[in-house]
Amino acid sequence: xxxxxxxxxxxxxxxxLVDAGLRYDGAPIDLTAATESTSKRSGYxxxxxxxxxxxxxDQVTGFMKSWGEMLLHLAKGCxxxxxxxxxxxxxxxxxxxxxxxAKVSKxxxxxxxxxxxxxxxxxxxxVIFFVFLxxxxxxxxxxxxxxxxxxxxxxxxxxTNAARVQLPDGRYLAYQELGVPAERARYSLxxxxxxxxxxxxxxxxxxKSLLVEYGVRLVSYxxxxxxxxxxxxGRNLSSSASDLINLAAAIGIDEKFWLLGYSTGSMxxxxxxxxxxxxxxxxxxxxxxxxxxEPSMAKEEMVKTWEQxxxxxxxxxxxxxxxxxxxxxxxxxxxxxxxLDHLDQWMSLSLGEKDKLLLKDPTFQEFYQRNVEESVRQxxxxxxxxxxxxxVSSWGFTLSEFRTQxxxxxxxVLSWLMSMYSEAECELVGFRKPIHIWxxxxxxxxxxxxxxxxxxxxxxxxxxxxxNEGHFSFFYFCDECHRQIFYALFGEPKGQLEKKVRETKxxxxxxxxxxDSTNAASxxxxx
Numbered sequence: 001x002x003x004x005x006x007x008x009x010x011x012x013x014x015x016x017l018v019d020a021g022l023r024y025d026g027a028p029i030d031l032t033a034a035t036e037s038t039s040k041r042s043g044y045x046x047x048x049x050x051x052x053x054x055x056x057x058d059q060v061t062g063f064m065k066s067w068g069e070m071l072l073h074l075a076k077g078c079x080x081x082x083x084x085x086x087x088x089x090x091x092x093x094x095x096x097x098x099x100x101x102a103k104v105s106k107x108x109x110x111x112x113x114x115x116x117x118x119x120x121x122x123x124x125x126x127v128i129f130f131v132f133l134x135x136x137x138x139x140x141x142x143x144x145x146x147x148x149x150x151x152x153x154x155x156x157x158x159x160t161n162a163a164r165v166q167l168p169d170g171r172y173l174a175y176q177e178l179g180v181p182a183e184r185a186r187y188s189l190x191x192x193x194x195x196x197x198x199x200x201x202x203x204x205x206x207x208k209s210l211l212v213e214y215g216v217r218l219v220s221y222x223x224x225x226x227x228x229x230x231x232x233x234g235r236n237l238s239s240s241a242s243d244l245i246n247l248a249a250a251i252g253i254d255e256k257f258w259l260l261g262y263s264t265g266s267m268x269x270x271x272x273x274x275x276x277x278x279x280x281x282x283x284x285x286x287x288x289x290x291x292x293x294e295p296s297m298a299k300e301e302m303v304k305t306w307e308q309x310x311x312x313x314x315x316x317x318x319x320x321x322x323x324x325x326x327x328x329x330x331x332x333x334x335x336x337x338x339x340l341d342h343l344d345q346w347m348s349l350s351l352g353e354k355d356k357l358l359l360k361d362p363t364f365q366e367f368y369q370r371n372v373e374e375s376v377r378q379x380x381x382x383x384x385x386x387x388x389x390x391x392v393s394s395w396g397f398t399l400s401e402f403r404t405q406x407x408x409x410x411x412x413v414l415s416w417l418m419s420m421y422s423e424a425e426c427e428l429v430g431f432r433k434p435i436h437i438w439x440x441x442x443x444x445x446x447x448x449x450x451x452x453x454x455x456x457x458x459x460x461x462x463x464x465x466x467x468n469e470g471h472f473s474f475f476y477f478c479d480e481c482h483r484q485i486f487y488a489l490f491g492e493p494k495g496q497l498e499k500k501v502r503e504t505k506x507x508x509x510x511x512x513x514x515x516d517s518t519n520a521a522s523x524x525x526x527x
Contacts, residue, residue, distance in 0.1 A: 153340040155373045162199065162228040165250040173247050174228035175199055175221035179211030184496040186215030187281075187489075188253045190244060193220060194263035195387050196335055196347065198227040198374040203260070204367060205477030214486050215496035221247055223268070225383025227374050235386050237271035237395055244272045245279055256281035258489060262475055263446060264289045264391055273431055274397045282434035284489055286475050287446040288454065292317060293392055296400070297453050304449035313348040320388040327388060328381035336376055336384075340369055352442035355470035363477060399457040404430035435461040436488050438481075440469030464488070 086093050112121045162174035176199045179185070193201045202220035211218055224232035224243065232239060248257060258281050261269030266288035273280050292305055306314065319326050334346045343359060344351050351359070358364050408426040435458060439451035448465070455463045464484075466474055474481050486493075 153369070155338055155340055155369075155376065157377065158370075158373060160228055162222070164228065165247060167243060167246050167250075171224070171230040171232065172228075173221055173224075173230070173243060175219055175247060175251065176202065177251075178202060178206070178218040178220075179208065179216045180496040182217060182252050184215070184499055185217035186494060186497055188217045188219065188248070188255070188257035189260055190219045190221075190248060190253075190257055191260040191262070192223060192240075192244065192265040192268035193226070193375075194265040195384070195391075196343075196372060196375050197265070198222055198371055198377075200227075200371050200374050201262075203482060204475065205363075205479075206482050207479060210479070210482055210486065212496060213493045214490050215494060216486070216490075217253075219248075219251065219253075222374075223383065223387070225378060225380065225386070227377055231378075231380070231383060235383075235390075237267065237390060238275060240268045240390075241271040241275040244268065245276050248279070259283040260286070260485075261288060262286045263471070264387065266290075267391060267395065270397075270399070270402075271395070273402065277431055277433075280431075280433065282489060283436070284485055285435070285437045285454075286485070287440060287443055287471050288437060288450065289391065289446045290399070290450050290453065291392055291395065293321060294453070296398060296457070298456075301449045301453045305447050308350065308444045308447040310348050310350050313350075316348065316388070317392055320385075321392040324385055324389050327385045331381045331384055335372060336379060336381060340372065343368060347445075349471075350444045352440075352444060352470040352473075354442065354468065354473035358470075358473050358476060361477070364472075367477075399454060402431040402435070402458050402461075404428055404432050404460050430460075431458075432460075434489070436485075437461055437463045438474060438485065439463060439465050440471060440474050441465055441467050442469060443471045445471035462488070 085091060088094065111125075162176065164172040164174045166172055191202060193199065199220045199222045202218055206218070210216075221244075222229035223240070224230065224235055232243075256279060259269040259272060261267070261283065263286075266285045267290075269283055269285065273283055292302070297305075309317075316327070316330070319330075334341065343349065359368075405428070406426050407429045437451050437454060439446075439448055441448055451463055451465075455461055
């Protein structure tokens with residue numbers, strides 16, 4: 001029976017499925033040749049080694065690609081699960097965290113002002129945070145692996161040996177005296193120390209011969225929580241002024257005394273001048289630091305102040321003002337770590353040339369190490385946090401209050417009209433005592449714009465602008481600088497008081513007192 005043409009047979013259908021248009025013609029199929037052709041097309045080796053077989057590297061690469069695709073699909077699945085179960089409005093997580101997150105977002109909303117107007121904060125801040133983490137990770141690795149490693153010095157704890165006085169509230173305050181003894185002192189000069197310092201600073205490197213020449217009794221003391229002074233639970237500038245006055249009374253300074261404030265220590269001097277002006281004879285401020293957020297500063301003064309500082313220093317000021325609870329984290333990794341580092345590294349200072357040279361001087365380095373060791377003796381961060389917060393917070397007074405100005409008492413319209421024609425109803429108020437300010441024009445820690453602001457607020461203050469001097473170079477180990485300060489405050493040197501003269505005066509007073517007592521007793525007897 002003839003085959004029907006037009007309908008393909010099963011052999012033809014099978015042959016049509018083979019590549020290259022092979023047709024089965026009924027002849028035996030060479031399986032070896034077929035396998036060889038397939039191997040060449042797939043890239044595998046046969047026994048003769050004519051083609052490259054898949055290597056271990058190719059297998060690992062393929063495995064990793066497959067594994068990556070699986071992880072990608074797993075992450076997408078987890079994301080979908082989180083979006084459908086956790087992030088929904090009725091989920092447990094959202095109910096618990098929605099209110100605290102809203103409060104934190106409200107507190108941080110002021111930072112949105114720094115974003116461009118066309119950026120959504122919800123998308124912008126996660127990107128900024130991620131980039132910040134990447135930057136920290138990059139900075140943690142130094143490319144200079146072959147540079148020599150500096151020897152790390154450790155801070156030592158010294159035996160306690162400071163003189164201390166007990167204050168009215170029971171706390172003890174440590175202090176140090178230099179110069180002439182109390183009974184022969186012509187002038188008493190009290191100086192509170194600056195940040196990361198102690199009573200040992202005083203006037204760094206001042207010669208005893210200069211103190212004797214001017215008859216100066218120099219008193220420096222540890223602020224609460226620094227050195228060997230007891231901490232104060234509720235410390236502020238008012239309590240700081242009280243501590244200073246109580247110390248002066250406890251060590252026998254009965255007459256008016258002078259104040260010397262250096263750097264951040266100047267705010268404690270300002271406080272004593274504000275709350276106890278009758279006890280103060282005058283004040284000297286060297287490189288004074290004021291509140292950089294002071295609202296009465298002119299825009300130009302504030303810009304010139306902030307542009308002198310490094311980004312990290314600005315960040316520390318920001319933390320002190322907004323998030324002071326974070327400051328101990330940074331302090332324990334710097335000067336409270338027990339290791340000694342360079343001052344400019346710890347304090348994020350940008351220094352001028354003369355300051356850099358001074359910091360390399362062996363005399364300064366020896367003094368600096370001992371002073372820091374005494375400052376951090378107690379090993380607690382709270383005093384340093386308090387000091388930072390005091391600087392950037394409201395002081396409770398303004399420097400304009402020290403300006404000499406006329407104050408008139410007016411009780412009604414009649415008194416006001418009388419005050420226009422009579423001087424009897426008015427009086428001069430303000431500090432009205434000598435105020436001298438020394439400002440290095442190359443100072444980048446307390447920029448000259450700060451002393452410009454002080455001079456504008458207190459026109460009576462004498463501002464000494466020192467060219468080519470920095471924050472440390474004018475005050476530390478500078479004999480001529482110390483002499484300039486003393487001459488401006490005390491004039492020509494008059495030496496110390498003669499002890500015999502004072503003893504003679506005391507004897508005369510005691511004799512007169514005895515005579516008065518005798519006369520009073522005889523009068524009583526006659527009566």
